[in-house]
Amino acid sequence: MSNVLKSERQEEIRALGRLGWSLRRIEEAVSVRRETISGYLKAAGIAIRGERRRVLEADPSKPASQPSTDSAEDSKPASQPSTDLERGSGANWSPRVSACEPYRDYIERQVSLGRTAMAIWQDLVDDHGFTSRYASVKRFVGKLRGVASPIAHPRIVTEPGQESQVDYGTGPMVRDPKTGKYRRTRLFALTLGCSRKSVWLLTWRSSSKIWCELHEKALRRLGGTTKTVVLDNLREGVLTPDLYDPEINPLYRAVLEHYGVVALPAKVRDPNRKGKVESAIGFAEKRLKGMRFESIEEAQAYLDRWEERWADTRIHGTTKRQVAAMFADEKPALKELPTEPFRYFEHGTRVVHLDGCVEIVRAYYGVPRGWIGREVHVQWDEFYVRILDPRSGQLLREHVRTGYGRFRIHRDDESPKRPPTAEHLLMRARNAGEHVGKVCERIIGECGQTGIRSVMGVLSLVKRFGRGHVDQACVAALEVGSPTYRFIRRYLDHVPAGEPPLRQVDDLIRDLTHYRNFVDKKTGSLFS
Numbered sequence: 001m002s003n004v005l006k007s008e009r010q011e012e013i014r015a016l017g018r019l020g021w022s023l024r025r026i027e028e029a030v031s032v033r034r035e036t037i038s039g040y041l042k043a044a045g046i047a048i049r050g051e052r053r054r055v056l057e058a059d060p061s062k063p064a065s066q067p068s069t070d071s072a073e074d075s076k077p078a079s080q081p082s083t084d085l086e087r088g089s090g091a092n093w094s095p096r097v098s099a100c101e102p103y104r105d106y107i108e109r110q111v112s113l114g115r116t117a118m119a120i121w122q123d124l125v126d127d128h129g130f131t132s133r134y135a136s137v138k139r140f141v142g143k144l145r146g147v148a149s150p151i152a153h154p155r156i157v158t159e160p161g162q163e164s165q166v167d168y169g170t171g172p173m174v175r176d177p178k179t180g181k182y183r184r185t186r187l188f189a190l191t192l193g194c195s196r197k198s199v200w201l202l203t204w205r206s207s208s209k210i211w212c213e214l215h216e217k218a219l220r221r222l223g224g225t226t227k228t229v230v231l232d233n234l235r236e237g238v239l240t241p242d243l244y245d246p247e248i249n250p251l252y253r254a255v256l257e258h259y260g261v262v263a264l265p266a267k268v269r270d271p272n273r274k275g276k277v278e279s280a281i282g283f284a285e286k287r288l289k290g291m292r293f294e295s296i297e298e299a300q301a302y303l304d305r306w307e308e309r310w311a312d313t314r315i316h317g318t319t320k321r322q323v324a325a326m327f328a329d330e331k332p333a334l335k336e337l338p339t340e341p342f343r344y345f346e347h348g349t350r351v352v353h354l355d356g357c358v359e360i361v362r363a364y365y366g367v368p369r370g371w372i373g374r375e376v377h378v379q380w381d382e383f384y385v386r387i388l389d390p391r392s393g394q395l396l397r398e399h400v401r402t403g404y405g406r407f408r409i410h411r412d413d414e415s416p417k418r419p420p421t422a423e424h425l426l427m428r429a430r431n432a433g434e435h436v437g438k439v440c441e442r443i444i445g446e447c448g449q450t451g452i453r454s455v456m457g458v459l460s461l462v463k464r465f466g467r468g469h470v471d472q473a474c475v476a477a478l479e480v481g482s483p484t485y486r487f488i489r490r491y492l493d494h495v496p497a498g499e500p501p502l503r504q505v506d507d508l509i510r511d512l513t514h515y516r517n518f519v520d521k522k523t524g525s526l527f528s
Contacts, residue, residue: 005032005040013037017046019125019133099132100140107137108144117141153272155318158193161333163264164226165274166190166215168234169281171202172288174296182292185299187284190218191277192226194333195326196316198280200307202300209344211236212255216342224334225259230266230274238265250347250377258342260335283311345381349390352376356413360385365399366409425455432462433471439483454485461485465492 005013009030016026023034030037041048100107103124110120121137124130130137171185186206191198199218203210211234219225233241240247246265256263266273287306293299312324319326350358352371357364360378365385367376376396377388385408387397399408422444430437440458443451462470473491477483 005036010040013040014044014046017041017044017048019131020049022049098140099130099136103128103130107140111141111144156193156273156275159333160194160330161224161226161335163193163228163230164190165193165230165277166218167232167274167277167281168206169285172299173292174202174299175292175294176204177295185296187281187288188214188218189277189281189284190215190222191280192222192327192330193230193276195330196276196280196319196323197222197327197330198277198284198307198311200280200284200303202296202303204296206236208236208249208251212252212342212344215255216259219259219337222334223331224336225261226334227260228262228264229256230264230277232274233265233268237263241265241268243267250379251345254345254379255342258338260338343381345379345386347377347379349375350378356415357407357409358387361401362404363402364405364407365402366397366407366413368396368410368413371396420452420456422449422452422455425452425459428459429455432459433467433474435471435474435478436462436467439474439477439488442478442483443485457485458488461488461492 009032012030013026013032016029017037017040021029023037026032026037027034038048106124106128107120110123117138118134120141121130121134124137167189169187169189171187173182174185175181176183183204185202185204188201188203189198199221201214201217203214215229231237233246235249237249237252238246239249248263248265253263271278284303288303291299291302293302312322312327314323315321316323316326350360352358352367352374353364354372355364356369356372357366358376358378360380365387367387375390377390377393379386379388380401383401385399385401386395387399388395397410397413399410402408426437426440426444429440436458440455443454443458447454458470458474461473469492470488473488474483476491477487480487
């Protein structure tokens with residue numbers, strides 16, 4: 001043989017040959033030439049159906065009054081007539097009992113389990129020695145099941161302003177300005193459920209933002225919004241299809257919330273739920289079929305003119321009323337559009353780093369404590385960054401956009417291990433008291449970054465002695481010209497409350513002057 005097939009394919013050919021299939025039928029089933037099939041069957045010693053039929057035609061000893069009960073193409077030998085009920089033909093044919101009748105109980109049980117006729121036939125051949133064809137089992141199963149009556153699809157009647165339906169279709173051929181070649185466009189349609197008023201828009205491609213922008217354009221043309229919108233489970237609108245809890249695209253959900261619309265994704269493989277927009281798309285596709293345009297603006301202008309001149313003035317086949325007249329009745333029921341347009345944003349998922357921040361466009365933004373190593377949802381535009389809880393959608397933090405490599409961290413999110421800055425300490429000092437803030441400003445002004453520890457010491461005294469006592473000590477420190485941590489500390493140790501005696505103040509000034517002179521000789525700087 002010139003062709004060598006795999007062992008699995010050879011075994012399949014031999015099995016079909018044992019079932020009495022003709023060469024032509026096996027060729028159609030396995031996509032192998034009849035010459036190759038014939039060689040494998042002869043090598044296995046399996047009789048070929050076509051050759052036996054030719055022998056019967058050439059043998060004059062066979063009586064001509066015993067025709068085969070199979071069809072001319074897949075007939076069996078005359079010595080093995082079929083027992084199927086409707087397999088024969090001709091003047092001498094008479095109905096017989098189906099070959100499946102002895103297996104009625106078994107077949108009925110399998111049918112009740114919902115199994116297919118092909119699966120039942122295969123099990124009969126393998127386990128019960130069934131020799132008849134699949135067609136016999138298929139006819140028998142069909143009779144057991146009966147002819148299923150079609151299920152009526154009720155018309156979905158909606159109140160004015162209640163529902164709209166959206167979907168994509170196929171647009172006309174338009175010349176692409178980049179390549180100069182004709183390119184197929186996409187046709188977006190939004191149809192009102194009550195009046196059947198439709199808005200058709202053309203676009204080159206689709207994305208989450210384009211899908212939302214098309215909704216906005218369609219709603220502006222209608223002059224209002226409906227309460228709900230029924231859509232297909234395409235990725236631009238639905239991330240995870242689910243009958244009970246579908247996951248809506250975050251950008252699409254935000255746009256619908258801005259316009260006060262609720263998304264109702266249709267059941268998977270149930271186009272009848274949005275049959276009104278399906279009909280509207282088919283209506284427009286038939287009108288645009290075979291047309292070509294030089295620009296998408298030209299195509300949209302043609303579509304708008306056709307919509308106004310013909311689509312809106314037609315008598316709808318179901319309602320038997322003019323579409324424009326029905327839309328005039330429904331338009332007052334539409335909700336008003338918001339005054340401000342929707343602010344589009346990008347969205348994604350980020351993992352919180354060990355520093356408690358997430359990276360967005362090469363900048364870093366703080367997240368509340370307890371989220372390190374966990375995923376959060378983020379949204380950002382030109383001005384703001386929003387960080388959301390991935391489960392509840394609750395807003396965790398909102399930051400103003402910053403430059404590359406910079407940080408935006410809320411005061412409550414700062415790590416306790418982060419060293420304090422001078423600005424932060426001065427802000428705390430001003431909150432502790434007016435004179436406390438002045439003393440700390442003097443310390444930072446004279447000593448710079450080296451005075452940070454002295455400011456931290458003054459703030460620690462606020463926690464220990466209270467704001468009032470420390471502010472009183474700062475007043476005394478400013479009066480004597482010694483706004484230092486050492487003076488304030490000794491002041492509070494000697495007289496924790498009330499005005500100090502004059503002798504104690506003189507002792508403090510003398511001690512401070514002696515220590516200052518000592519430090520100036522050693523370091524040349526004022527002790528703070």
